[in-house]
Amino acid sequence: MWRGGWVNRKRALFVRRLSEILQLAESEVVDRLCLDRRPGVRVNRLSPLGVATIHRAIADLGLTLDPLDWCPDGYLLRGDKRVLSRSEVFGGGHAYIQNISSLVPALALAPAPAPAPDESIIDLCAAPGGKTAHIAALVGNEARLWANDGIAPRLEKLRAVTRQFHVRLAETSCHPAQYADKFITERFDRVLLDAQCSGEGLVDLRSSAALRYWTEQRVIDYGWLQRKMLVAACRLLRPGGVLVYSTCTFGPEENEAPLSYLLRHHPVEVCPIEVDIDGFAPDAWRPGLRHWRTETFHPALADARRILPGPAFEGFFVCKLRKLPG
Secondary structure, eight states: OOHHHHHHHHHHHHHHHHHHHTTHHHHHHHHHHHHHOOOOEEEOSSSTTOOHHHHHHHHHHTOOEEEEETTEEEEEEEEEEHHHHHHHHTTSSSSSEOOGGGGGGHHHOOOOOSOOOEEEEEEETTOOOOHHEEEEEETTSEEEEEEOOOOOOHHHHHHHHHTTTTTOOEEEEOOOOOGGHHHHHHHEEEEEEEEEOOGGGGOOTTTTTTTTTTTHHHHHHHHHHHEEEEEHHHTEEEEEEEEEEESOOOOOGGHHHHHHHHHSSSSSSEEEOOOTTTTSSSSSSEEESSSSSTEOOOOGGGEEEEEEOOOOOOOOOEEEEEEEEO
């Protein structure tokens, strides 16, 4: 009985907090975190099969792809994703299964489809490899792409995924993201920091264990780590270069707070995210917060985006920055 009461109090705190952050009624927060979401699929342009052949192979499995007008080669799947995940289409690296929220960071990074030979990009928290593979597909395997992850077993998974999905990497490394600038001497045109976080956007409230590890203190602790990660990412960036910061969590402590610190202490500016999902899913995201409880955040963070959980999207946060000269 005591444990059940504790779980219920924790759930009530979590829902009330998200209601404030997302500006939704508590009942709507619960509804949005109790959904079966449609799987996303990214058809892999790096596959030797070619896009048309991949589409035919997926249709032959009895599955249908509904295109996302805001993401080249991105689709929502109609049918059982297990059929696709057990097929040679997935096993051979011809199509990647991922929630469509996680397509936004690589698109926001906006790498050129025909980059200069010396264009350099690093994914700082790259495992398991879906976003790295997406970047590689966007640049046609032409840029100098570096994949880093701070946890050695995850790095092995990353290497396996990038091989499977026909990604050509210039380098891989295993450095904690918050210290990466101490170990990596190269400076990059584009940096993706999909940071380790508390994962609030992935919570499924239908599970009694959904909030087992969640506490407000854990959220605060992650925020301090993410501040260090952002500073390291900024130092790895060339003047004029682009940094995209993303998390799968909602808390301002992990999003606006570390970004405000970066903006106030380092030469960066926020850029608009040129990924238009509004026509696909009106009211799918919120601008970054200006205030949270006793904190006031940098006004430029109005151009950041907090993606709301829904029938297709998991909860997510994305901010795009540019390093200023000097």
